[in-house]
Amino acid sequence: ETIRAYSDNVVPVTRSIYDGVVVDSDIERKFAKDLETRNDIELFIKLPDWFKIPTPLGGYNPDWAVVQKRSGENRRVYLVVETKGTTQLENLRFESERWKIEFGNQHYLAIEVKYRVMSDASQFDADIPLKI
Numbered sequence: 001e002t003i004r005a006y007s008d009n010v011v012p013v014t015r016s017i018y019d020g021v022v023v024d025s026d027i028e029r030k031f032a033k034d035l036e037t038r039n040d041i042e043l044f045i046k047l048p049d050w051f052k053i054p055t056p057l058g059g060y061n062p063d064w065a066v067v068q069k070r071s072g073e074n075r076r077v078y079l080v081v082e083t084k085g086t087t088q089l090e091n092l093r094f095e096s097e098r099w100k101i102e103f104g105n106q107h108y109l110a111i112e113v114k115y116r117v118m119s120d121a122s123q124f125d126a127d128i129p130l131k132i
Contacts, residue, residue: 013044021046027119028063031083034121035066041124042076043067055103057096062104062115068124079114080104087117 010020011032023029023046035041044066052059064081082101089098101117108115116123 015041015043016045017043018045025083027083027085031064031081031118031121038121038124040069040071041066041121042069047080053104053107055100057099057103060100060104077114079116080108082115082117083119084117085119087119087123089117 009022009024011023011029012020013032013036015036021032021044023032028046032044032046035044044064047062047065049061052061054060062080063083066079066081068077068079070077082104084092084097086092089101092098105115118124
């Protein structure tokens, strides 16, 4: 299916199901470009707006789904990633953002899918605990 977006908001990519991803911010733009350069990232998609997890505060739409091949291992890690300007959630502008991230975290824990909050793609190499 064709996705319509302003060309300024599309990052050309090769490791996705489309040849470009629509980004909402400079943080997402840098994240997508950085994912393209990482040999351990096999596939990533920007989750569409309609993909929402129900929460008590309304639908939560995480940013990314990523398939990562772990170096030296014969397995893949499937993750959902939320990109923010900080991994210090207490510094987010709106308290509702923190709560939706917590609800998302609980959702993915329940279905045993790894969920991370990152400010850039280098954080795949660090285990940053999620603190609400």
